[in-house]
Amino acid sequence: MGIKKLVFSGVQPTGNLHLGNYLGALKNFVSLQKEMECIYCVVDLHAITVFQKPNELRNNVLETVAGFQASGLDPEKSIIFNQSSVPGHAELAWILNCIARIGWLNRMTQFKDKAGSDKEKASVGLYIYPNLMAADILLYKATHVPVGADQKQHLELSRDIAQKFNKDFNCKNFFPLPEPLIPKKVSRIMSLRDGTKKMSKSEDSDYSRINLKDSADEINKKIKKAKSDSEEIPDNLKNLEKKPEALNLINIYSEISKISLENVLNEMSGKEYSYLKTKLAELLVSEITPVGKEIKKLLGDKSHLEQILKKGKEKANIIAEENLKNIREIVGLI
Ligand code: TYM
Numbered sequence: 001m002g003i004k005k006l007v008f009s010g011v012q013p014t015g016n017l018h019l020g021n022y023l024g025a026l027k028n029f030v031s032l033q034k035e036m037e038c039i040y041c042v043v044d045l046h047a048i049t050v051f052q053k054p055n056e057l058r059n060n061v062l063e064t065v066a067g068f069q070a071s072g073l074d075p076e077k078s079i080i081f082n083q084s085s086v087p088g089h090a091e092l093a094w095i096l097n098c099i100a101r102i103g104w105l106n107r108m109t110q111f112k113d114k115a116g117s118d119k120e121k122a123s124v125g126l127y128i129y130p131n132l133m134a135a136d137i138l139l140y141k142a143t144h145v146p147v148g149a150d151q152k153q154h155l156e157l158s159r160d161i162a163q164k165f166n167k168d169f170n171c172k173n174f175f176p177l178p179e180p181l182i183p184k185k186v187s188r189i190m191s192l193r194d195g196t197k198k199m200s201k202s203e204d205s206d207y208s209r210i211n212l213k214d215s216a217d218e219i220n221k222k223i224k225k226a227k228s229d230s231e232e233i234p235d236n237l238k239n240l241e242k243k244p245e246a247l248n249l250i251n252i253y254s255e256i257s258k259i260s261l262e263n264v265l266n267e268m269s270g271k272e273y274s275y276l277k278t279k280l281a282e283l284l285v286s287e288i289t290p291v292g293k294e295i296k297k298l299l300g301d302k303s304h305l306e307q308i309l310k311k312g313k314e315k316a317n318i319i320a321e322e323n324l325k326n327i328r329e330i331v332g333l334i
Helices: 019-032 054-071 088-097 102-106 107-117 129-139 149-168 214-224 246-255 260-266 273-299 301-332
Strands: 006-011 039-042 081-083 144-146 180-183
Touching: 006 019, 006 054, 006 102, 006 129, 019 039, 019 054, 019 180, 019 246, 019 273, 039 054, 039 301, 054 149, 054 273, 081 301, 088 180, 088 301, 102 149, 107 129, 107 149, 129 149, 129 301, 144 149, 149 180, 214 273, 246 260, 246 273, 273 301
Parallel strands: 006 039, 006 144, 039 081, 144 180
Antiparallel strands: none
């Protein structure tokens, strides 16, 4: 019997969803729901690995659900829920904490980045964050995981954990090895202020990112101020690749317009970046502002969003409990 295909992914409810989340993850989530069974989770337990104000966290969970729906996820097709509402995530994470090796976690670059220079002061949760992520995926025996490139290392760890579990307990193929689905062109949308850093919610300057809730005016201003290059637009990719900020803008333009990078360069080489910026801002306004407006509209009816979570939790819990029953038995827990 073949393994059943199942998609799982998660997004942290830590504030504004941005263009990186949208192009790197959400758009992929939406196209996958047409082909496969999909489970999309608002990972509130991951969010609290760094202190969150309780009221803000509650609002951010609902806002993330609104972002999912506004981007095109259909709660009738995909299971949408928040992580803490299905207790199996925390239970399996504990079991996997006992499978993963300290050496494996020590290699995680995201922990090094997030913990900063004073690692002693980081929460233990932040350190074992990737094990919880593995639990999210393996709890449902997911086979495909759409994510941006920044999550690739965590996905590899999930595969190592699944493999070790299957081997230690002599249950070959019990956990499928999850495949990352990383988009080619937009796997890493970069900051508008620094083309070597990824666009992120945590960067101080709001000018570094396009938020899904930004107004047309804000998008125009941010793109106008975005770092580009003092020379004109080159005619080949090799030269463009030496200029990370310019490459990032052209990549975003190429992705949203669905025009290949080569054709964008054919059209724009020799022109100044202001030409690209005007066209890019127009495109972004037409792609992003309807999503932002929909998020704001959906936030006006919180009980609708809570209802999505409630239904999703019930469906997710059935799959989780069924798998956990087998996992407990395999491990020897009565
Ligand atoms: P998070 O909340 O940081 O980001 C959500 C998704 O957006 C992608 N992303 C980006 N893609 C391209 N360019 C960017 N600048 C950019 N910034 C963010 C992320 O790669 C991600 O796909 N640990 C995860 C959440 C998680 C998860 C999981 C994901 C928890 N459990 C299980 C998959 C499977 C995270 O913090 O994503």
